Amino acid sequence: MSAWWTAGGCVVGVAILVLVRRRGVVRRLPGGGGLAVLVLAALAATGLSVVLALPARERVAEWSGSVVEVTGTVTSSASIGRDGRLWFDAQAKTLGTRGRPTVLPAPVRIGIEPGDGFDLGARIRVVGEASATDAGERAALVVFASEAEVVEPAGGVFGAAAILKHAFVERSLRLPEPGAGLLPGLAVGDTRAVTLELNDDMRTSGLSHLTAVSGANCAIVVVALFWLTALCGGGRALRVVLALAGLAGFVVLVTPEPSVIRAAVMAAIGMLTVLLGRPSAGAGMLSLCTAGILLADPWLATSPGFALSVAASGALILLAPPLARGLATVMPDTVALAIAVPLAAQLACGPIIALFAEQQSLIGVAANLLAAPAAPIATVIGLLACLAAPLPFLADLLTAASWLPAAWIATTATTTARLPNAQLLLPAGIGSAVLVALVSVCVSVVLLRSADVPRRPSTVRAMVFLRRGAAAVLIIVSSLAGARILLDGPLATVASPEGWSVAACDVGQGDALIVRSGDRVALIDTGPAPEPLEACLRSLGVDRIDLLVLTHFDLDHVGGTTAVVGRVDAVLHGPVTEDSERRLLAVLLDGGARVDEAWAGQRGELGEATWRVLWPRRGSPVFPSGNDASVVMEFDGGGVPRSLFLGDLAAASQRLLMRAADLGGYDVVKVAHHGSADQDPGLYEALRARVALFSVGADNDYGHPRIETLDLLTATGAQDLRTDQQGRILLGVHGDELQVWTERAGEE
Incomplete structure (x- = not known):
């Protein structure tokens, strides 16, 4: 149905455009009528691009969850992802089961073990598990390749x-x-x-923008070629021609990514305006380039990188000059300009970053300087x-x-x-984006010079009122941020009780759990990213990890490991099957940790507490790796409530665990796989846990924890505690009583 609506919009938009052009309406439309017509035309063209791509995308989605063979051509540069895989885009020519390909041109994204030859233009063949993407992504399918082959290297x-x-x-x-x-x-x-x-x-x-080829890189190339040509006596026309040729070669060399193309087109139009004698139309050029690229590739509208690139470029054109003039009232012009450029980019990009990332850099301007x-x-x-x-x-x-x-x-x-406090952690989403946007606007209003606004009395009074209001907002926000920094830094442990022995960190959709006995600490998994884990450890006063358990190597369980590299004494980990997993363990080894694979039957001590590994079985052919081979740990004694941490075990492996181990009478159980529906009721009935911990993110696409799993734990008499609702959760024992502290009140 959505496709038909889009198609209808295309037809209507094109019809309106043809009508107004033939009747000369654009010239006669009052006010913003001409702009409205152009917007309708752009919507029509964009909708047409989407409609033409829908049939292939819908057919490709049918292969989701299957093992497929894909042949095609690499269409992007390759980069190493956080999971250690090499990721790149490709245009699939055939897709299907091994030996039975179907001609089906469609964009796909491929993740493989790092290797050479996967360059732009290379013809490849990969075999792997396919997963459908959201409608807003350019790639219609993601393929996690188990086999990869370069059929024909890139040519030309x-x-x-x-x-x-x-x-x-x-x-x-x-x-x-x-x-x-x-x-x-x-x-x-x-x-x-x-x-x-x-x-x-x-x-x-x-500083991550420095490694992404963008407008700054293109500008450097253009300026260098302009300068060299002028040094050799070349005229303006020759400088532009040589700079355009050099820019085209640079785009080919670095790979024509969408952001590179946008930057190159922007630079090319800029050179043409210089040639035509109109070098001041920067904002118009940026708008033209952005609209043109989005018409050609509508899926870029959902790309954070593209949005950041355009926002930064617009800030440098529109915001940096008035900021520099405002700062020049209290410092030399050169210093003011040097500060204004990164400050303008950060003010414009901050709200976009807050939509999808949980950290805001507080030292970005200084680092860029x-x-x-x-x-x-x-x-x-x-x-x-x-x-x-x-x-x-x-x-x-x-x-x-x-x-x-x-x-x-x-x-x-x-x-x-x-x-210290190099970044501020904020929950990603609309609320944080609005807050950061408000702060950005207030900073801009305070720093702008009075000469940059009209001198009418009413405008001057309004500007004074705005400045005072903006200053008041900044004072309030700065005070709150300062208090947050103190609580996360020097006073981090003030808000944490002394008697805790088990902690579930709020790291989003992932696991990071801490067990403490005396002055000894064990960490079970590290969550999806280092920043939330580091904040949790700091708030609990944990500086050293005596035992790190990596239950398995999914990103939501090991993504934050870099936060503890060099701070770990011993590591127990699940089965290793991929090079990316070996590289992660090598990093821990280089940091001074002892690394061992975990198997059922291993035992040890943590302070006065004892621990033992209950799963996986050594050399098991049934569950060789992954969720079902998650390391299951039990802790008991030494002030630690009897606790069981189930990793991401599914129901089948839970049943085998129940038959293989003596289970029952636990104070705390970390529910498997963030509370997914794939649970064995018999296991939880046997555990008879007093508290069920759900380590889960507030915004997850899986529906975790599932209502049937919550009902299951409630039926066994367990108290449900969820990091998505209660934030960080702490537990301790006082006599026979199990004490619980939560960061915030839960939702009913």
């Missing part, structure tokens, strides 16, 4: 670009860290060598080093020269990210 200009980039990456990695892995990202947008830890630090410090001078040097010299690959001596020299600014940027990121 894309093949030549891939050879140059591979040679540059290899040459860069010969240099020491920090800086070696970051250099290809700065110069040509290849982030495959950037470590997960550095990537997190870049995001925390507000420190890193900004090195970015163009690393980009230009690194780009020249990449192009000089056929001349090894020159390429080595240029790569070494570009390593120094890259090392400076990497050091800036790691240093600033580790400053």
Whole structure:
């Protein structure tokens, strides 16, 4: 039905556009009528693009949950995801079961183990499990590949670009860290060598935009070519032509991603306006580029990266100049401009970031001020080093020269990210976005100079009122933020009771549970991201982890592991099957931890408490890895209530666990798999737990915890405690009494 509505909208929009053009209505429409017509035309064109893509997307969705064989062409650059896989987009030519392909052109996203040859333009064949995407995503299907093969390497200009980039990456990695892995990202947008830890630090410090090829990189290339051509005596027309040619080559080299194309088109139109003598139409050019790209690819409208790119560009054009003039009243012009540029970008991007991320960088402006001078040097010299690959001596020299600014940027990121309160955690969503937008507007109003508004008396009075109101809002927000920083920092443990021994951290849709006996601490899983886990550990005064248990390697259970690297003594983990899992364990080993695989029957002590592993069985052919091979831990004694942590076990493995272990009479049970419906009632009846912990996110697409699971635990007499409703949950024992502290009151 939605497709028919969209098609109808397309027809109506096109009809209106043809009518008004033939009748000359656009010229006669009053006020914003012409704009309305253009909006209708854009809606019609966008709707047409969506309708034409729907049949293939609907047919592809039928393969969700199946193991498929896909052949196609790589259409994007590849990058390492948080799960350790190499991710890229491809245009599928055939898709189906092995040996029985169906001709079905459709966009797909593929995740594989890291490897070479998966470059833009390469023809590939992959086999893996398929999963349908949401309607708002460009890729109609995500394929988690178990087999991958490059049928034909990239050829033509894309093949030549891939050879140059591979040679540059290899040459860069010969240099020491920090800086070696970051250099290809700065110069040509290849982030495959950037470590997960550095990537997190870049995001925390507000520097992640430097590794994403955008308008800044295109501007650097254009300015460099303009300057070199002018230095050689070339006129304005020649400068523009050479800059356009160089920009086109740069886009091919770094891979024509949507954000790169937008930036390149923006730069190209900017050069044309210079050639035509109208260099001041920046906002109009940005609007034209954005509208044009969205007409060609409507799914970019749901891309946070694209939204951030456009918002930052608009802020630099519209907001940075008046901010610089306002700041210049209290500081030198050069310093004011240097501060205004990153400040404008952060003010514009902050509300968008708050929609989908839980952290706001508080040191982004300072970090950008420190890193900004090195970015163009690393980009230009690194780009020249990449192009000089056929001349090894020159390429080595240029790569070494570009390593120094890259090392400076990497050091800036790691240093600033580790400053106290480098970022502020906010729950992602509309509420946080509105709050951040309000703060951004208030900061802008306070800093704008009076000369930037009309001098009419009514306007002056209104501006004074707005400034006073904005200042008052900033004072209130700053006071609340300062109190939050104190409670999360020096006073973090003030709000935590002393008698807790089991804690369920509120880390969203994932597990992170702490057991404490005396001064010894065990952490069971690390949640989906490091920031929420770090905040929870800090609030509880936990600095060192004596035992880290990684029940299995799903992202919602190990995504926050970087928060505790270097702070762990011993690690127990579930079965390992993929290279990304081995790399994660290697990071913990490098941090000084002892690493062992967990099997049923292992025992140990945590302070005065004892623990034992109940699952999985050693060498089990039934459940070799994944959810059903989750490590199940039991803790008891030493001030710890008798507790059972079930990982993500499904009903079948729960039944085997019940038959293999002596279970019953628990104070606390961590319900398996965030309270999914796949539970064995007999297990929970045997456990007879007094408290059931649900570690679950408030906004999850799975419906966790399921109502039938809640009813099941209630029927066994357990008290349900949920991190999505109560936030962080603490439990302790006082005599025979089980004490419970929650961060907030639960919902009935």
